Amino acid sequence: MDGVVVRFTVNGEAAAVRVEPDWTLLRALREGLELTGAKEGCGAGECGACTVIVDGRAVNACLFPAVEAEGAAITTIEGVAAADGSLHPLQRAFLDSGAVQCGFCTPGMVLSAKALLDRTPRPTEDEIRTALAGNLCRCTGYVQIIEAVQAAAEEMSG
Secondary structure, eight states: OOOEEEEEEETTEEEEEEEOTTOBHHHIIIIISOOOOSOOSSSSSSSOTTEEEETTEEEETTTSBGGGGTTOEEEOGGGTSOTTSOOOHHHHHHHHTTOOSSOSSHHHHHHHHHHHHHHOSSOOHHHHHHHHTTOOOSSSOSHHHHHHHHHHHHHHTO
8 A cells, every 4th residue: 555644643642544545534543543433334424423523523534534634633432431441421421311222323423422512511402413413323313312412511511
């Protein structure tokens, strides 16, 4: 593989990945760094299973060109829990609210919600729905997911 080396920070650690020009960020994360929490669902930016946070913004990693990640700060689901392994309030709230069934959409949902809470600590239900609009869940529906985000927001903002 010829490609180019893309350097960025992922989950607080410096990373460098050799990518081909047509690689997506999802492919760079999964194949280049073996971070497999972001899933490839549709490959077209419709399902949100591949959502990661790039420079504070939730993005569909299946559409985001890897070469555009140069210098970016990226958070994947692997970087959401604390270093000691304790769950982030969002992760705990998803479990406590029953917002997890098959789990395929969960990493993307958590990261979309985290990006929202990072910029809007006390979002309204409409803001939560808007933030999660690009994430599809076929198992739980959205009631428990919205409740989980609300509970996490409450806990995180004291």
